[in-house]
Amino acid sequence: MILDVKGLDVDYVSAKGAVRAVNDVSFQLRRGEILGVAGESGCGKSTLIMAIMRLLRPPAALTGGEVWLHPRDGEPVDLAARTDRELRTLRWRRIAVVLQSAMDALNPVARLSAQFADVLKAHGYRDAGKRTAELLEMVGISPDRARSYPHEMSGGMRQRAMIALALACDPELVVMDEPTTAVDVVMQRQILSQILQLRDRLGFSVVFVTHDLSLLVELADRIAVMYAGRIVEIGEAAGIYADPKHPYTKGLRDSFPPLRAPVTKLSGIPGTPPALRDLPPGCAFEPRCARRFGDCAERRPELLPVGGGLAACHLHDRERAHV
Amino acid sequence: MSDIPILAAEDVTKHFESRDGVGRHVTVRAVENVTLRLHRGRIAALVGESGSGKTTLARLLAQFYPVTSGRILLRGEPVTGPDRRFAGEVQLVFQDPFASLNSLRRVEHNLRRALKLHAHPAGDEHVRELLGKVNLTPEAEFARKLPHELSGGQRQRVAIARALAVRPSVLLGDEPISMLDVSIRLDVLNLLARLRDEEGLALLYITHDIASARYLSDDVFVMYAGQMVEGGPAESVIQEPKHPYTRLLVDSSPDPERAAGSSAFTAAEKLGEPPSLVDPPPGCRFHPRCPFARDECRTEFPPRTEFPDGGWTNCWLHVTRPEDTPTP
Numbered sequence: 001m002i003l004d005v006k007g008l009d010v011d012y013v014s015a016k017g018a019v020r021a022v023n024d025v026s027f028q029l030r031r032g033e034i035l036g037v038a039g040e041s042g043c044g045k046s047t048l049i050m051a052i053m054r055l056l057r058p059p060a061a062l063t064g065g066e067v068w069l070h071p072r073d074g075e076p077v078d079l080a081a082r083t084d085r086e087l088r089t090l091r092w093r094r095i096a097v098v099l100q101s102a103m104d105a106l107n108p109v110a111r112l113s114a115q116f117a118d119v120l121k122a123h124g125y126r127d128a129g130k131r132t133a134e135l136l137e138m139v140g141i142s143p144d145r146a147r148s149y150p151h152e153m154s155g156g157m158r159q160r161a162m163i164a165l166a167l168a169c170d171p172e173l174v175v176m177d178e179p180t181t182a183v184d185v186v187m188q189r190q191i192l193s194q195i196l197q198l199r200d201r202l203g204f205s206v207v208f209v210t211h212d213l214s215l216l217v218e219l220a221d222r223i224a225v226m227y228a229g230r231i232v233e234i235g236e237a238a239g240i241y242a243d244p245k246h247p248y249t250k251g252l253r254d255s256f257p258p259l260r261a262p263v264t265k266l267s268g269i270p271g272t273p274p275a276l277r278d279l280p281p282g283c284a285f286e287p288r289c290a291r292r293f294g295d296c297a298e299r300r301p302e303l304l305p306v307g308g309g310l311a312a313c314h315l316h317d318r319e320r321a322h323v
Numbered sequence: 324m325s326d327i328p329i330l331a332a333e334d335v336t337k338h339f340e341s342r343d344g345v346g347r348h349v350t351v352r353a354v355e356n357v358t359l360r361l362h363r364g365r366i367a368a369l370v371g372e373s374g375s376g377k378t379t380l381a382r383l384l385a386q387f388y389p390v391t392s393g394r395i396l397l398r399g400e401p402v403t404g405p406d407r408r409f410a411g412e413v414q415l416v417f418q419d420p421f422a423s424l425n426s427l428r429r430v431e432h433n434l435r436r437a438l439k440l441h442a443h444p445a446g447d448e449h450v451r452e453l454l455g456k457v458n459l460t461p462e463a464e465f466a467r468k469l470p471h472e473l474s475g476g477q478r479q480r481v482a483i484a485r486a487l488a489v490r491p492s493v494l495l496g497d498e499p500i501s502m503l504d505v506s507i508r509l510d511v512l513n514l515l516a517r518l519r520d521e522e523g524l525a526l527l528y529i530t531h532d533i534a535s536a537r538y539l540s541d542d543v544f545v546m547y548a549g550q551m552v553e554g555g556p557a558e559s560v561i562q563e564p565k566h567p568y569t570r571l572l573v574d575s576s577p578d579p580e581r582a583a584g585s586s587a588f589t590a591a592e593k594l595g596e597p598p599s600l601v602d603p604p605p606g607c608r609f610h611p612r613c614p615f616a617r618d619e620c621r622t623e624f625p626p627r628t629e630f631p632d633g634g635w636t637n638c639w640l641h642v643t644r645p646e647d648t649p650t651p
Contacts, residue, residue: 040504040505040506041504154596156596157596184372184373184531185372185531185532185533185572185575185576185577186372186571186572186575187372187596188575189574189575211504211505212505212577213505214534214577214578214579215577217577217579218577218578218579218581241579251506252505252506253579255505255506255508255509256505256534256577256579257509257512257534257535257537257538258534258537258578258580259533259534259537259561259573259576259577259578259580260562260578260580261580263537263538265513266509266513266538267509267510267513268505268506268507268508268509268510269506269507272474272476272477272504272507273504
């Protein structure tokens with residue numbers, strides 16, 4: 001295990017009071033594993049990984065929980081309890097992040113080589129030029145591109161440069177926030193296959209956040225589905241797709257028309273996600289759920305074992321009671 | 324399906340004059356000799372990567388700017404420029420429903436304005452009828468809302484209702500669902516399908532999402548770097564792509580049913596990116612990325628080859644040359 005997140009809470013604080021964007025989120029990440037986090041806008045998936053990376057900025061604040069990083073050599077550290085100074089020794093070397101918009105994440109007035117050198121020198125690499133060339137080659141960018149400014153590169157190339165930069169100091173955990181949303185399908189495919197190959201070669205673990213569940217099924221080992229700030233289901237990728245236990249997961253899955261299977265009329269999920277400020281007392285998905293019953297509206301389901309994974313849904317209360 | 328298309332682009336080319344980074348004059352060859360015909364009661368999907376010319380073609384069809392050469396035909400008649408009558412027939416739905424509505428005005432104002440501009444009755448009941456058509460119920464309640472009080476999917480439905488207000492015969496949708504949340508995209512697609520079936524609209528659906536093109540459309544057209552490379556019935560184009568670029572697009576699309584490790588993508592890794600439209604490669608513009616490229620691909624754009632299933636492609640791989648035909 002490399003990461004153990006326990007009961008994480010994140011609040012957005014405003015004059016009208018706090019809004020809980022991430023609510024009691026717990027999960028574990030195995031070494032070398034790719035965990036996909038899927039959900040719609042506002043479900044808290046980006047906030048979750050910013051919290052894990054300790055990159056939250058006001059008005060967002062980490063208000064509870066633990067984020068235990070288990071380095072391959074050395075004692076476990078609770079990232080949630082470290083100061084910024086302490087985190088500096090972990091960032092890049094242990095944990096790294098790839099953000100959604102490579103254009104905004106790269107410095108527009110510095111050549112790639114300078115941006116790589118910044119990171120490499122701060123972490124004690126003597127021959128930054130050689131390492132930069134090596135990293136760019138790893139993601140299929142010609143090393144002479146190191147002299148380019150970000151605006152001279154295509155969107156796909158910038159995104160790959162961001163991935164190379166994240167891998168600069170050989171981190172154990174790489175967190176990626178929609179790294180392929182802004183690029184075309186062909187480039188998306190190239191980037192994903194590179195991530196898989198690099199993971200196999202270098203052995204890092206990945207938390208990969210996206211709204212595209214169909215993509216995760218091919219990429220991730222396990223998938224966590226978030227809704228209204230909570231994980232509502234988590235399990236093996238193939239199982240989540242073939243046999244989702246939560247009606248929201250099923251609805252999300254059935255929102256993607258098939259590429260090859262016969263086309264039937266699909267309907268998506270009726271309604272829209274609830275406002276976080278005004279969550280229903282029971283299951284947050286209850287107002288949109290076709291299978292709601294009994295006290296779904298009053299009693300919030302806990303995330304409990306079902307099949308091989310975990311799901312937060314009262315539909316499984318009875319089978320659990322029989323076990 | 325009537326034989327005369329409602330709206331057609333016949334052999335259109337669009338070049339933009341621009342300046343490069345150091346101020347030199349350049350020509351961007353955005354669309355080259357493209358033909359696309361839209362028929363009543365049918366949905367045509369236009370797919371391709373960004374920069375392939377999809378949006379430029381839609382804007383040429385909508386008369387946003389003039390063609391460099393070729394013709395735009397409305398019901399078989401050449402269109403001379405954007406006027407009220409043309410706008411009454413051809414409407415666009417944009418990608419971003421957060422930018423396409425007047426955010427200071429209520430939904431009813433947004434809709435009523437389109438009704439009035441096109442001299443249609445604009446009473447409350449007409450506004451409510453439009454909202455009903457796009458499933459925004461209760462209509463009276465939605466009519467009173469401001470755009471920021473609506474979700475993305477609801478806004479996009481208001482944008483579609485506004486397009487319908489002019490009673491068009493053609494709707495051009497430029498990535499109409501790509502900014503919407505996953506769970507509500509199908510809602511909008513199903514709405515478009517209903518407008519085709521019930522109102523007989525001719526629809527152009529521009530997307531980079533191959534699976535949604537297959538779900539919604541009757542025909543699929545594929546553009547690459549400004550050239551139209553393949554077209555035909557949706558199922559045949561997507562299940563049996565004839566052009567290597569179409570195959571690359573389909574193989575690159577997410578497909579949860581695909582067996583792990585069976586993908587063609589490992590090969591896709593070194594395929595590079597689409598060319599510059601300022602200085603595009605001669606011949607078939609896909610040839611630098613094409614694993615099957617031959618000499619003629621580098622010099623001349625291939626002629627069209629038609630197939631029995633109604634599909635066609637412009638690819639030298641499918642051109643039977645006289646010397647290939649055995650002489651009896």
